[in-house]
Amino acid sequence: MVAKFRGPGMFRAFLFAAYGVALAYLIIFIFRTWYSLDPVLEGNAVLELALFTSPLGFLVGLGAFSYWFYWATGKKTLAEDHSSHGAHSWRDYFRVNTDHKVIGIQYVVTSFFFFFVGGLFAMLMRAELAQPGRQFVDPNTFNGLFSVHASLLIFLFIIPVFAGLANYVLPLMIGAPDMAFPRLNALSFWMLPLAGIMMLLSFAAPGGSFASGWTAYAPLSVTAPEGQVFFTIGVQFAGASSIATALNFLVTIITMRAPGMSFFRMPLLVWANFSTSLLVVIATPFIAVSQFMVLFDRSLGFNFFEAASRGDVLMYQHIFWFYSHPAVYIMMLPGFGIVSEILAVKSRKPIFGYRMMAFSLLAIVVLGFTVWAHHMFVSGMQDWIRIPMMITTAIIAVPTGIKIFSWLATLWRGVLHLDTPMLFALGFLTMFTLGGISGVMLAVIPVTIHVSDTYFIVAHIHYVLFGGSLFTIFAGVYYWFPKMTGRMYDERLGKLHFWMTFIFFNLTFAPMHVIGIQGMPRRVADYADQWASWNLAISIASFILGLSALVFAYNMIASWRGGPRAESNPWRSLTLEWQVTSPPPIFNFDAVPTVVGGPYEYGVPGAVHGVLKGAEVPTPAGATARGSSAGTHATVTDEE
């Protein structure tokens, strides 16, 4: 038993988390005694420090830092013999594991856990909003529900689930055995559940959970009850995780591409994650700063945002949106990558305008940093800045438009395989267009003056993040499910899931455009009677939308446990991850593959993307496009 607490693992993790709390008590005791403050042990002070020390203690106990501690103290480091790679039982997913495929699954499963929790909160909100007046939750709880809903789905679902999918497939796609920094990768993952649990724990705080929205505008967040710090500090862990992963992706993509994998032979998913990672490393420190400033205002008496003490209230919004606008692209670009993969494979055609697809991603990265103040058109900032921000906001639709049109051209004259991933990709294409259109409307200042902070915004953001990001996430999960689990999902349930989601997504969110323009503000627990029937209809649709997620959950769990075995390459894809077994061997490739052509040469006779040496799988049956020579996707040359 004692041994369990001495070695790295969950037991020691919880023990060290408790040590972390004790350390917080000790530090606060020492400092407050030093400054003769009364009371010596102030609850909020201990809590805020413990929210840092306890998760760090957990990570130390879990063993996330072990290697570096050995190295830093001059001890003999544990040689990495990769014996821990692969997961042999469910317990292996609860350990620090440096295998990118294990980490990828840890990421995806964890983030879907928070997806369901966040979705459940949305159901509770819709139950309250089904009728005007107060029925189920009091206004404070309601404000907490939408704040935690947004925070979980942004920081614990969309951002990390993309990181998780890419964690699994990106090294495979570029022909690498793992990520560049496997230990950092494991640490990035383990910070995530801590951030999510912290946000959920806020409901236990005195005064309720954080309730100032995921935007946490100062000074509301500075004066809010103590539950606010669970967001303030939780975001630090989610953000650190995000930055570390992005660095890892950048180094992996730059340094670990297989021979012959030039930048313009990379699959667009790799390009998308390259662009996203650039956004993350540049932008995410800004939200970290904004929340630290709130924390310092709250607990250390700084006056960054305290107007009465010459603080600047608008500064918070500028710093916050300098991250949080690019964050919208952080939540969108990886989806662009997923859709590019799926549309090419499922249309059996090369991506139309590959180079412009890559360049438009980079254009979005650059332009994404020039539009943040469009969230502040009615904030009272200086008037003149609105016009340039309106123009950049409209212009960023141009590279996005290039992508939409190129995807449409990719469909054109293809051979469309209309299975679940493809349906979600096509659903994305149409729904994201609507989100983009309402986005352009929101660039137009006179319209925004009227609709900002209304349900029109709620509709817009859900067309972008649900109809956009989530549809690509579903597409990607179905598409790579055979590769990640070695099983096939149930196609009929997948299609049922798509149609339920597609129809009730629209019935839920489309009416919000109307009630928003009619004047219903967002983030309200109660509303004027004139919107009662609209809201009832929205709530009913949203409950069925919620049920559709259960179809997905059942399909995933049942298929993972007992679905038919998946072939190596059920989609006849050219990219490298499909040229190895499903699931891939522990070290991905027996020998480093050589890349000799583009990733999407469907229909090109004899086209080859990568050459694998000594692969365990035979050459996938190639397409017999354009008649003549049998096109092979990957040529296996077994010289031994």
Place this chain on the structure above:
Amino acid sequence: MSEDARRQERIPVLQMVVVGLIASALGIAAGLSIDWFPERASTQAGPIDHLYDVLIWSSVPVFVLVAIIVLFSVWKFRMRPGEERLDGPPIHGNTRLEVIWTAIPAIVLVALCSYAWVVLTDIEAAQPDEMRINVTGQQFAWTFEYPQADGKPVKSNQLYLAENQPVRFFVKALDVIHDFWVPAFRMKVDAVPGIETKYRVTPNRLGTYPVVCAELCGLGHSVMRSSAHVVTPAAFKAWLAERKAPAGGGGSGGDGKPDGKALFTDGNGTATACGSCHTLADAGTTSTTGPDLDKELAGKDASFIRDSIVKPDDEITPGFQSGIMPKNYGDTLSPDELDALVTYVGKVAGK
């Protein structure tokens, strides 16, 4: 279908164009016929609504284009039995097309932005004879202040405006950020602690319209509502003159004494009604934003009730937070009205 048959099959481009045009026309007609906006009660509303119509005109065809291509592709290019191993033609791109779909959206967007700029300049333009109104937001009430020549401003929790009299709002916040919005006027701006924000409207339609707070400001955000009354210039003058008289006018009973129950349920035109946040059986109010007065005030003496109204944060009912109830009732209720309210509540609470 064999690959050759596929190649020879005619792609119904003309059909797509026709269907697309019809769908766009229907979509635009539907978009324009939806009653999107609330009443138009200011000169600013017209140009904004018109701009929105232009956005409908320009965005419906974009969506129709995308949807038509997706739907026709699904219909015409879907994999048919026997085509499992077939690939599409290896088309890698088309520079001319790519230039077109980069340039045209850019031009359209810049044109839209230019038009929006014109509208913005128009709706924000200074008007002759603007009347100044100071707007103060605090958790969770609005105070409208009409500066007067004698230096004693008229204060009100309800907004009164004269028809066709341009006004300029100077907006402040006392605690956190609020947002002063009258949907019927289309204009809004945040009330920000530490700075003064402003905007102009010219109300041009008689009526009463909702005033709402559009920026999340805490617990009572959703009930931080008031009313904007656009009245004739003569009626406005009369209202102003009445407000300048020392005792508040609204809520008066027939005998000239304030009616406590009416004050409770309707306010006095200056102070927000108690009933919008509190439950009181006798008054028929059921809101639960604040404590239930039937429970909390039953059997309490008059001085406790008076303190609870004037200094709400001195004693907080368990389960509720301080700082929620406005602290300005001592200013917005006249002494007579306060007396009437205390007497009324003391008499009926818990009965």
